[in-house]
Amino acid sequence: MRAETRERIEKLFDRYPEKRGALLPALYLAQAERGFVDREAAREVAELFDLAPVEVMEVLTFYNMFHTEPQGRHHVYVCTSLPCSLRGSRTLLRELGEHLGVGPGETTADGRISLDREECLGSCGTAPVLRVDGRYCENLDLDSARRIVDELE
Amino acid sequence: MIEAPATTSYLSEHYADEAYATLSGYEAKGGYQGLEKALGMEPAAIREAVKSSGLRGRGGAGFVAGVKWGFMPEQSDAMKLIVCNGDESEPGSFKDRLIMERGPHQVLEGILIGAWAMGAERTYIYVRGEYALSADRLERAIQELRDKGKLGRDCSGKSGFSHDIIVHRGAGAYICGEETGLLESLEGKKGQPRSKPPFPAQYGAFGLPTTVNNVETFAHVPFILDRGVDWFRGFGTEKSPGTTLFGVSGHVERPGLFEKPLGTPLGELIELAGGVRGGRALKGVGPGGLSMPILPSSDLDVGMDEESLSARGSHLGTGGIMVMDETTCMVRVACVISYFFREESCGQCTQCREGTGWLHKLSRRIEGGRGQPGDLEVLGRLPKMMEAQTICAFSDAAAWPIQGLLRHFRDDFESHLPEKSCPFGEGFEL
Numbered sequence: 001m002r003a004e005t006r007e008r009i010e011k012l013f014d015r016y017p018e019k020r021g022a023l024l025p026a027l028y029l030a031q032a033e034r035g036f037v038d039r040e041a042a043r044e045v046a047e048l049f050d051l052a053p054v055e056v057m058e059v060l061t062f063y064n065m066f067h068t069e070p071q072g073r074h075h076v077y078v079c080t081s082l083p084c085s086l087r088g089s090r091t092l093l094r095e096l097g098e099h100l101g102v103g104p105g106e107t108t109a110d111g112r113i114s115l116d117r118e119e120c121l122g123s124c125g126t127a128p129v130l131r132v133d134g135r136y137c138e139n140l141d142l143d144s145a146r147r148i149v150d151e152l153e
Numbered sequence: 154m155i156e157a158p159a160t161t162s163y164l165s166e167h168y169a170d171e172a173y174a175t176l177s178g179y180e181a182k183g184g185y186q187g188l189e190k191a192l193g194m195e196p197a198a199i200r201e202a203v204k205s206s207g208l209r210g211r212g213g214a215g216f217v218a219g220v221k222w223g224f225m226p227e228q229s230d231a232m233k234l235i236v237c238n239g240d241e242s243e244p245g246s247f248k249d250r251l252i253m254e255r256g257p258h259q260v261l262e263g264i265l266i267g268a269w270a271m272g273a274e275r276t277y278i279y280v281r282g283e284y285a286l287s288a289d290r291l292e293r294a295i296q297e298l299r300d301k302g303k304l305g306r307d308c309s310g311k312s313g314f315s316h317d318i319i320v321h322r323g324a325g326a327y328i329c330g331e332e333t334g335l336l337e338s339l340e341g342k343k344g345q346p347r348s349k350p351p352f353p354a355q356y357g358a359f360g361l362p363t364t365v366n367n368v369e370t371f372a373h374v375p376f377i378l379d380r381g382v383d384w385f386r387g388f389g390t391e392k393s394p395g396t397t398l399f400g401v402s403g404h405v406e407r408p409g410l411f412e413k414p415l416g417t418p419l420g421e422l423i424e425l426a427g428g429v430r431g432g433r434a435l436k437g438v439g440p441g442g443l444s445m446p447i448l449p450s451s452d453l454d455v456g457m458d459e460e461s462l463s464a465r466g467s468h469l470g471t472g473g474i475m476v477m478d479e480t481t482c483m484v485r486v487a488c489v490i491s492y493f494f495r496e497e498s499c500g501q502c503t504q505c506r507e508g509t510g511w512l513h514k515l516s517r518r519i520e521g522g523r524g525q526p527g528d529l530e531v532l533g534r535l536p537k538m539m540e541a542q543t544i545c546a547f548s549d550a551a552a553w554p555i556q557g558l559l560r561h562f563r564d565d566f567e568s569h570l571p572e573k574s575c576p577f578g579e580g581f582e583l
């Protein structure tokens with residue numbers, strides 16, 4: 001971890017009655033460096049928090065938005081909960097996968113896109129929906145979804 | 154960003170106006186007058202007003218907010234906390250996101266009124282990780298308050314009133330919406346719910362006295378203080394006063410959010426959303442998010458409030474209405490629902506961990522035409538084994554919708570048996 005990340009993490013501590021409260025925000029900061037938090041980084045975070053490394057790994061693996069393995073440069077998540085499914089999101093996910101040549105949970109060979117499914121994104125009124133990194137793309141059809149993924153660098 | 158609702162009452166009246174998300178825009182529409190009135194009142198009088206307004210929690214369980222506020226210890230050496238639940242992850246629900254994006258100051262004003270009423274020094278707003286815009290809007294609004302001296306020590310011109318608000322982002326786990334799972338998560342742990350008692354008012358986040366309320370619950374509070382209890386009770390029913398933002402999704406012409414009084418008939422809300430798409434016939438409706446039993450089309454006249462819905466064997470939940478037309482295969486619906494619960498179970502309780510897995514396995518097997526004799530009976534029995542014996546209500550929530558499906562749509566399941574493929578070719582792909 002960079003010294004700067006470490007400093008930013010330490011600044012979070014007093015936002016919580018106990019330092020450990022800052023663990024989730026700290027893991028976001030650690031993840032921002034390379035897109036995932038490996039064992040080594042988890043060990044460094046654990047040290048800052050006076051925790052055992054396994055306690056940090058446990059938290060990392062509990063939450064979907066943390067990754068312990070290298071990821072594609074972009075995440076494309078298609079919502080497949082019921083309201084989106086009713087509006088064809090599963091067909092969209094399959095066709096998008098065919099377009100990219102990967103299935104859910106896989107990354108394109110060029111490391112450009114990790115495709116996956118996700119549960120309700122809180123956008124059921126504008127279904128089907130996908131999330132590209134932190135951005136929501138709503139009211140999609142196959143054409144608009146294809147255009148969105150093709151524009152990703 | 155989601156669209157402002159097609160109907161408005163008070164909550165969403167100005168949501169189409171971007172400026173309403175800023176302090177000056179909010180104040181221009183009468184914002185923070187509820188707080189001003191509250192700060193001129195004794196804390197006990199505020200708690201009494203919120204209690205007599207009958208405002209019920211909008212996070213799914215419908216507990217009376219003012220009663221909950223009364224559980225907080227009056228005297229406490231330890232710091233008292235408020236936690237605002239913005240984890241909204243219930244499939245079919247998207248109202249809290251709109252409130253945080255369009256009306257962040259409503260939430261903050263409601264929190265500050267609660268803080269004065271309960272003597273809480275600090276609030277954590279737990280925003281689900283995916284809601285980046287919600288978190289940004291709240292952060293910006295909090296900074297505006299801080300710059301104006303409306304947060305911090307002796308804030309809002311009231312000596313002896315100190316409060317700070319911190320936005321805390323979740324990281325993708327449905328179970329963190331359950332209040333004690335949320336508290337664990339806020340402490341930097343896995344979001345596994347705690348056994349109750351002790352309740353959060355005694356032992357909450359970091360062991361401190363804590364009150365947890367939903368985003369929308371807080372958003373109603375300023376209006377109650379500003380316009381009065383009688384005005385608030387002018388909306389909705391005797392037991393469920395006020396409006397809510399009903400989400401209508403699935404097979405309707407114009408899905409979206411509609412602010413209407415609690416008790417509004419289900420059919421009226423579906424009509425507001427343009428009716429069932431393509432003039433097709435209605436098959437079933439999930440009235441309160443994914444966790445609540447699905448109702449048959451004959452229940453369109455039901456009022457959308459807890460009392461009326463529970464009389465029909467379902468619940469209001471989060472008011473997320475999911476509409477399914479005649480092309481829908483209810484066995485596929487069971488597959489989609491049970492997949493969600495299998496993925497999101499925190500795994501602490503055997504009935505829940507194993508039960509959600511079995512519900513999914515059996516649904517898949519039946520859907521694929523591989524159902525075995527007795528599968529339907531097991532599917533019918535499983536939910537009973539999963540109810541009311543677990544640490545949190547998630548297990549019940551996983552069982553209920555499947556029970557509803559079997560109760561009202563048993564034919565769909567039987568027509569897949571034995572060894573038949575799905576008869577609903579037109580329906581959505583699994």
Ligand SMILES: Cc1cc2nc3c(=O)[nH]c(=O)nc-3n(C[C@H](O)[C@H](O)[C@H](O)COP(=O)(O)O)c2cc1C
Nearest residue numbers: 210211212238240241242330331332366367370546
């Ligand atoms: C499995 C489960 C998930 C929940 N998810 C949420 C949620 O995402 N947002 C929410 O406000 N309440 C959720 N709740 C309800 C909370 O536990 C709690 O009752 C609520 O936040 C209290 O606020 P209220 O009284 O203002 O509704 C959930 C409950 C359960 C059992």
Ligand code: SF4
Nearest residue numbers: 499501502505543545
């Ligand atoms: S009921 Fe399910 S989600 Fe709730 S604590 Fe038990 S295992 Fe976890």
Ligand code: FES
Nearest residue numbers: 079084121123124
């Ligand atoms: S079901 Fe896809 S956003 Fe809610």
